Amino acid sequence: MAQEAPVVRLVDVRKTYSMGAEGVVALDGVNFTLGQGEFVAIMGASGSGKSTLMHVIGLLTRPDCGQYFFEGLNVSTLGADELADLRSRRLGFVFQSYNLLPRTTSLENVELPMVYAGIEEQERHARALQALEIVGIPQMAEHVSNQMSGGQQQRVAIARALVNDPSLILADEPTGALDTKSSEEVMDLFTRLNHEHGMTILLVTHEPDVGRKAKRIVTFRDGKIVGDSPVEEAFRSAAVLG
Amino acid sequence: MNLRTLLRIAWEAIVRNRARSLLTMLGMIIGVAAVVITISIGVGARAAVSAQITGLGSNLVIVIPGSVNLNGVRTGTGAASTLTPDDGLAIAKLPAVAAVSPLVGMHTQVVAGNNNWYTGVVGVAPTFTYIREWHMASGSFFTDADDAASAKACVLGQTVIQNLFPDGESPLGKVVLVRNVPFTVIGTLARRGQSATGQDQDDTILIPYTASMQRLTGTTFVSVIMVSASDQPSIPIVQNEIVGLLRQRHRIIGGMQDDFDVRNLQDIANAAAASATTMEFLLAGVAVVSLLVGGIGIMNIMLVSVTERTREIGLRIAVGARSSSILLQFLIEAVVLSGVGGLIGVLLGIVGSAAVALFGHWPMAAPATGMLLAFSFAALTGVFFGYYPASKAAHLDPIEALRFE
Numbered sequence: 121m122a123q124e125a126p127v128v129r130l131v132d133v134r135k136t137y138s139m140g141a142e143g144v145v146a147l148d149g150v151n152f153t154l155g156q157g158e159f160v161a162i163m164g165a166s167g168s169g170k171s172t173l174m175h176v177i178g179l180l181t182r183p184d185c186g187q188y189f190f191e192g193l194n195v196s197t198l199g200a201d202e203l204a205d206l207r208s209r210r211l212g213f214v215f216q217s218y219n220l221l222p223r224t225t226s227l228e229n230v231e232l233p234m235v236y237a238g239i240e241e242q243e244r245h246a247r248a249l250q251a252l253e254i255v256g257i258p259q260m261a262e263h264v265s266n267q268m269s270g271g272q273q274q275r276v277a278i279a280r281a282l283v284n285d286p287s288l289i290l291a292d293e294p295t296g297a298l299d300t301k302s303s304e305e306v307m308d309l310f311t312r313l314n315h316e317h318g319m320t321i322l323l324v325t326h327e328p329d330v331g332r333k334a335k336r337i338v339t340f341r342d343g344k345i346v347g348d349s350p351v352e353e354a355f356r357s358a359a360v361l362g
Numbered sequence: 363m364n365l366r367t368l369l370r371i372a373w374e375a376i377v378r379n380r381a382r383s384l385l386t387m388l389g390m391i392i393g394v395a396a397v398v399i400t401i402s403i404g405v406g407a408r409a410a411v412s413a414q415i416t417g418l419g420s421n422l423v424i425v426i427p428g429s430v431n432l433n434g435v436r437t438g439t440g441a442a443s444t445l446t447p448d449d450g451l452a453i454a455k456l457p458a459v460a461a462v463s464p465l466v467g468m469h470t471q472v473v474a475g476n477n478n479w480y481t482g483v484v485g486v487a488p489t490f491t492y493i494r495e496w497h498m499a500s501g502s503f504f505t506d507a508d509d510a511a512s513a514k515a516c517v518l519g520q521t522v523i524q525n526l527f528p529d530g531e532s533p534l535g536k537v538v539l540v541r542n543v544p545f546t547v548i549g550t551l552a553r554r555g556q557s558a559t560g561q562d563q564d565d566t567i568l569i570p571y572t573a574s575m576q577r578l579t580g581t582t583f584v585s586v587i588m589v590s591a592s593d594q595p596s597i598p599i600v601q602n603e604i605v606g607l608l609r610q611r612h613r614i615i616g617g618m619q620d621d622f623d624v625r626n627l628q629d630i631a632n633a634a635a636a637s638a639t640t641m642e643f644l645l646a647g648v649a650v651v652s653l654l655v656g657g658i659g660i661m662n663i664m665l666v667s668v669t670e671r672t673r674e675i676g677l678r679i680a681v682g683a684r685s686s687s688i689l690l691q692f693l694i695e696a697v698v699l700s701g702v703g704g705l706i707g708v709l710l711g712i713v714g715s716a717a718v719a720l721f722g723h724w725p726m727a728a729p730a731t732g733m734l735l736a737f738s739f740a741a742l743t744g745v746f747f748g749y750y751p752a753s754k755a756a757h758l759d760p761i762e763a764l765r766f767e
Contacts, residue, residue, distance in 0.1 A: 175761050178680070180679070180680060180760045180761050181759075181761055200684070200685060201684045201685075201686070204679070204682050204683060204684040204685070204687075205682065205684070206682075207679075207680065207681065207682040208681060208682020208683075209682070211682075213680045213681065215677075215764065219673060219676075219677045219680075219764065221674055221677070222378075222674075223378050224374075232677075232678070232681055233681040233682055235367055235371075236678070236681060236682040236683045236684075236687060237682060238364075280681070
């Protein structure tokens with residue numbers, strides 16, 4: 121049953137932030153389904169609510185109302201610790217600013233989610249090395265984060281996201297801090313993870329070149345989904361490019 | 363999340379900021395070292411005082427002349443001449459009394475060959491060495507026969523020997539002039555060191571009390587009668603008996619004031635212990651304050667650390683840390699900081715105690731219980747002052763934390 125359920129199913133999800141006196145509607149009745157093995161880019165201007173959607177799907181915040189099923193599980197019934205456990209075992213995060221621990225080796229950074237998943241040290245090492253191999257920098261296992269280029273750091277971060285073999289990788293502007301070349305390499309890596317390893321990937325970006333690598337584009341405006349189509353179709357319409 | 367992993371995370375965070383961690387620990391180090399030194403001063407001083415007091419004599423009861431009222435003018439205790447050698451002989455006949463020795467003292471210039479020295483010349487009975495538990499270094503002590511004959515024999519303390527016979531020759535058989543009376547040295551006393559009041563006990567010459575009274579001072583009164591009770595429990599009994607006996611002998615009736623005073627050393631010991639306790643309270647107060655300040659220092663740095671590592675905390679939450687894991691991580695960091703500080707403090711305290719013991723001339727005493735107490739108090743301080751920053755970290759909003767610049 122659980123395997124057949126989509127990875128993410130949002131039903132009429134709403135989220136409002138209070139900014140000073142007035143509330144800002146970040147998500148305004150969002151319905152969204154993400155199936156297993158999909159590679160989806162969420163696009164939209166800044167402030168359109170795409171980051172909030174990411175945080176809701178990433179179980180970092182709860183929607184004000186509406187329902188969220190993660191692998192068929194209604195997450196509103198779960199406590200904070202259960203959400204934390206879901207994050208460590210079923211989700212992987214990639215951030216714009218890498219967020220590696222300072223003065224810490226790549227290996228230890230990649231091991232971090234496994235520490236919280238309660239995996240033994242030996243297995244942690246083995247799996248972290250394996251993950252670094254998948255992202256193509258096994259030779260940098262002992263390198264400390266600030267000795268590496270941005271592209272390399274982001275690869276470490278991706279290794280960290282996939283090391284627990286999650287059902288979903290969430291990437292928030294993963295190329296935002298990278299130059300064009302590194303950016304392309306990182307996107308190729310995502311494509312490869314999706315193709316070869318069957319990883320489900322949801323990424324947020326405002327760069328069309330980055331979004332083009334995904335298979336499906338979801339367009340956001342003012343907290344609402346205004347477009348949801350396969351990538352070829354989406355890039356034919358002017359809405360995305362504009 | 364097991365404890366070992368948490369400890370490692372905390373240790374890595376501490377090592378990453380070596381200098382800052384050390385400065386943070388400084389308060390704890392000083393506080394704990396202060397506690398350890400305080401306890402060792404208390405224990406050491408107490409031991410030293412009790413050693414000095416038992417060194418004064420076994421089961422000692424001291425009889426001194428009391429205050430007398432001469433035509434309305436009252437003299438101070440010890441000033442009157444009311445005790446006689448016969449009082450001493452009478453006391454010696456009491457059942458629970460083991461030994462009695464009168465004391466007749468004076469300070470005067472003494473001469474031996476080309477050397478002279480100002481020292482205390484004390485007339486005592488042969489029982490004196492037993493009462494004071496004072497051993498001979500060489501020769502022998504005088505006997506009852508010497509007492510009966512007012513013999514011109516003397517026994518020298520080590521300080522006197524050093525000053526009258528500086529070349530190291532044996533003083534036995536030599537003559538020492540005391541107020542131009544020649545006394546033959548028949549023995550030397552073992553070294554005794556300082557008394558509880560800091561006097562050099564070895565700076566003394568002992569002679570038969572009869573010789574002192576008849577040949578030197580010409581008095582018929584003694585300044586002190588030292589009494590040794592047969593055992594510790596009989597000290598108060600002996601005290602009472604002496605009071606009864608002397609009131610009878612001195613014909614003191616009804617509400618009249620005694621012209622003598624009977625004391626035992628327990629009172630002196632208690633007074634010394636009381637002052638040691640006061641000192642300990644004072645030092646303990648200082649120690650507690652410095653531990654408190656150390657704890658506040660730790661809280662300060664932990665708060666800075668939490669702010670500085672906001673993004674790290676956000677990330678840890680994002681990759682699946684429960685808030686209890688974050689809380690424990692920072693709490694353990696605080697406890698490790700204070701614990702390691704406490705450990706260094708204990709080591710420093712031991713060194714400090716040794717130094718103080720050396721300086722204060724008392725046995726080195728750093729009881730393990732005291733160290734354990736100081737260390738646990740330090741760790742507890744870490745928990746107490748680490749809790750607020752740790753709970754602040756645990757309740758961070760991960761989204762805000764990840765955005766934090």
